[in-house]
Amino acid sequence: MENIIGYRCTLCGSEFEYKELTTCPGCGEKGILDIIFDYHKTGAVFNRSTLARDRRFDIWRYKALLPVKGEGFEKYLRVGWTPLYRSNSLEKELGIKELYIKDDGINPTGSLKDRASGVAVAKAFELGYRTVACSSTGNAASSLAGNAARLGLKSVIFVPQRAPEGKVAQLLIFGAKVVSVIGDYRDTFNLSKAAIDKYGWYNRNAGINPVMVEGKKTVALEIAEQLDFEPSDWVAVSVGDGCTIGGVYKGFYDLYKLRMIDRIPKILGVQSTGCSPFVDAAGDLAALKPAEEDTLADSIAVGIPRNPVKAMRAVSESGGKWLAVSDDLILDTMRVLGRMEGVFSEPAGAAAAAGVRQAVEQGIIKPGETVTAISTGSGLKDVKNALRAAGKPSLCEPNLDALEKSGILL
Ligand SMILES: *Cc1c(COP(=O)(O)O)cnc(C)c1O
Numbered sequence: 001m002e003n004i005i006g007y008r009c010t011l012c013g014s015e016f017e018y019k020e021l022t023t024c025p026g027c028g029e030k031g032i033l034d035i036i037f038d039y040h041k042t043g044a045v046f047n048r049s050t051l052a053r054d055r056r057f058d059i060w061r062y063k064a065l066l067p068v069k070g071e072g073f074e075k076y077l078r079v080g081w082t083p084l085y086r087s088n089s090l091e092k093e094l095g096i097k098e099l100y101i102k103d104d105g106i107n108p109t110g111s112l113k114d115r116a117s118g119v120a121v122a123k124a125f126e127l128g129y130r131t132v133a134c135s136s137t138g139n140a141a142s143s144l145a146g147n148a149a150r151l152g153l154k155s156v157i158f159v160p161q162r163a164p165e166g167k168v169a170q171l172l173i174f175g176a177k178v179v180s181v182i183g184d185y186r187d188t189f190n191l192s193k194a195a196i197d198k199y200g201w202y203n204r205n206a207g208i209n210p211v212m213v214e215g216k217k218t219v220a221l222e223i224a225e226q227l228d229f230e231p232s233d234w235v236a237v238s239v240g241d242g243c244t245i246g247g248v249y250k251g252f253y254d255l256y257k258l259r260m261i262d263r264i265p266k267i268l269g270v271q272s273t274g275c276s277p278f279v280d281a282a283g284d285l286a287a288l289k290p291a292e293e294d295t296l297a298d299s300i301a302v303g304i305p306r307n308p309v310k311a312m313r314a315v316s317e318s319g320g321k322w323l324a325v326s327d328d329l330i331l332d333t334m335r336v337l338g339r340m341e342g343v344f345s346e347p348a349g350a351a352a353a354a355g356v357r358q359a360v361e362q363g364i365i366k367p368g369e370t371v372t373a374i375s376t377g378s379g380l381k382d383v384k385n386a387l388r389a390a391g392k393p394s395l396c397e398p399n400l401d402a403l404e405k406s407g408i409l410l
């Protein structure tokens with residue numbers, strides 16, 4: 001970590017030395033910090049030839065660009081180095097030059113959140129915490145619980161009473177203390193905050209912790225490396241709090257500063273029309289207003305995003321675009337990804353590819369361009385909506401005659 005210079009506040013620009021710090025002391029909760037690397041020092045130990053020799057295929061491959069010591073790798077779950085598939089059919093149907101699908105549902109607890117949680121538990125362990133905590137209805141919670149369990153840390157997770165059963169089941173299997181709060185998500189968040197302050201647990205809440213973005217940026221480092229350091233013209237990702245898209249940008253930014261890539265891809269930020277605060281604000285931070293949370297893509301149903309500065313910067317600095325897709329297009333894209341590419345995504349995971357389809361139709365993405373769509377979570381996370389997208393199977397009597405008459409094989 002000798003190559004980390006310090007922090008810079010994304011709001012006021014103040015710089016701080018590198019120590020345990022979550023947000024800017026002057027700006028409070030909104031003053032989300034960037035971690036600043038010395039790219040000269042980093043480049044001496046991390047470059048294309050060191051990577052070519054590295055036999056470790058998980059996020060710790062990029063340890064030189066992560067703000068943790070990260071020792072004792074064998075103790076951790078294997079997070080990252082997920083497949084980047086070249087599209088078989090969808091690319092042709094869309095008539096674009098190249099389409100890649102980065103399947104992050106393959107991570108150990110089934111979502112891209114493992115990249116942040118893996119780094120979070122490493123940091124908590126390094127700082128001597130024995131308990132980690134967060135409030136979440138979904139993937140952040142299950143990934144924190146899983147990664148903590150593997151490292152022998154305790155986890156305390158606050159969920160609203162209505163949290164989906166599949167994700168709660170993951171929490172319980174991983175041995176988390178699950179506090180099911182009688183109230184909505186805001187009540188849950190507030191109780192978790194009060195408890196974390198009182199008991200002094202490591203806080204993995206809502207993506208304001210700068211360490212989370214650093215973990216999530218590994219998805220961009222992988223995309224670049226898997227494409228031999230010539231990333232696609234566009235990278236599409238779905239957006240809730242804005243931490244993931246901020247991480248995607250930071251990963252490409254680091255590689256650009258290290259001169260390992262010669263341009264940062266245009267980033268397509270995709271939301272659902274049922275919850276689209278960033279799209280509504282049209283790239284203007286001052287215009288950001290709380291939005292309704294009316295979408296089946298629960299992982300991106302975030303009416304008040306907690307990481308708006310990094311999210312907006314990702315799109316504006318990369319010359320990208322904001323886009324909202326309908327829930328119907330998301331469901332249709334779940335079918336398309338499954339049938340054409342063999343990739344099973346939860347709704348928020350399919351949203352990025354849905355955004356690509358819409359962007360091609362609207363002429364935002366041009367036929368000669370190359371695109372990567374990140375599938376951020378596995379479809380098994382949300383079986384209810386998968387069945388809504390795909391329909392139910394037909395029943396058949398157990399004989400060949402009935403099978404032929406049933407029409408199932410037609
Ligand atoms: C969390 C999540 C997102 C969005 O990430 P943010 O950091 O909240 O913007 C997208 N897809 C899935 C599957 C997620 O779990």
Ligand SMILES: [Zn+2]
Pocket residue numbers: 009010011012013014024025026027031
């Ligand atoms: Zn500040």
